[in-house]
Amino acid sequence: MHEDELPGPTDWGTTVGTGPWEGPWPDDPRYDPQLLAEGDRRNVVDRYRYWTVEAIVADLDRRRHPFHVAIENFGHDLNIGTVVRTANAFLAAEVHVVGRRRWNRRGAMVTDRYQHLRHHEDVGGLLAFAAEGGLAVVAVDNGPGAVPIETAALPERCVLLFGQEGPGLTAEARAGAAITVSIAQFGSTRSINAGVAAGIAMHGWVRQHADLGANR
Structure with missing residues (x-):
């Protein structure tokens, strides 16, 4: 096989x-x-x-988009595999794992073989990478002061940064972001699954910047 x-x-x-x-x-x-x-x-x-x-x-x-995806992994988040699989579908430049290097690859469904991955020991390492590459850090978090992603103009060259299920982004990550965007919710739950949130945000970038004629 x-x-x-x-x-x-x-x-x-x-x-x-x-x-x-x-x-x-x-x-x-x-x-x-x-x-x-x-x-x-x-x-x-x-x-x-x-x-x-x-x-x-x-x-x-040859065709990768200029957006990156990053997720904090300080508590060994199980959503990273889903994020990687979705990043592959939307052709992200790279997926960055911040914190713990190890993560459950089962949810990636082997797409991690085709998706570039990069590890950072801490948020500071990610922010330095973004600054060096001229990438705006866009935090995705439903906190005070966040701009609705449904109306926000997402930078073309950016890092979409996500926190863990439950606690969300760390204070250092929020402080280092150029902008924080939220995802509109209408039900009783305080937050949505991090893997789902990442998919919504990536699709939001695609709607604004991708050449839809190049699909497949």
């Missing part, structure tokens, strides 16, 4: 991916001989079927 393969049928009874390549093999270094021979069961879009991981990453790197 290829290391990225997702074995077995899906919940609706169809097989994931494609079988072995039929006919003469393509003369293209992007293709993986093992996948051509055995089939490609990975969770990738059709344009990347049978490609090596390295070839896929190289092609994604």
Whole structure:
């Protein structure tokens, strides 16, 4: 089995991916001989079927968006895998994990192989990285003084920064942000899942800045 393969049928009874390549093999270094021979069961879009991981990453790197995503991990947050998977879907430049280096990769569904990841020991390290790269830090937190993300103009080159489930962002992270945006909520809960919040914020950036004609 290829290391990225997702074995077995899906919940609706169809097989994931494609079988072995039929006919003469393509003369293209992007293709993986093992996948051509055995089939490609990975969770990738059709344009990347049978490609090596390295070839896929190289092609994604040509098109990555100039926004980054960061999440504080001081309490070993379980949402990071979801954030990574969503960042891959929206083609973020990098995902930054602040605090603990280790995180549960199960939720990433192998997308961490295709998404650039960077670790920072603390918030200060992330803020220094952002300053050096000319990236505005946008804190996403439903605290006092936050601007509704639904009406905010998000910087094109930015780091979308998220806190942990429950406590939210640390005081240092809020203080270091150029702007803090909130997500409109209408129910009884104080906060929404950090992975969900990250997806909403990334999609907000996409709506403002992405070339929708380049989708897929």
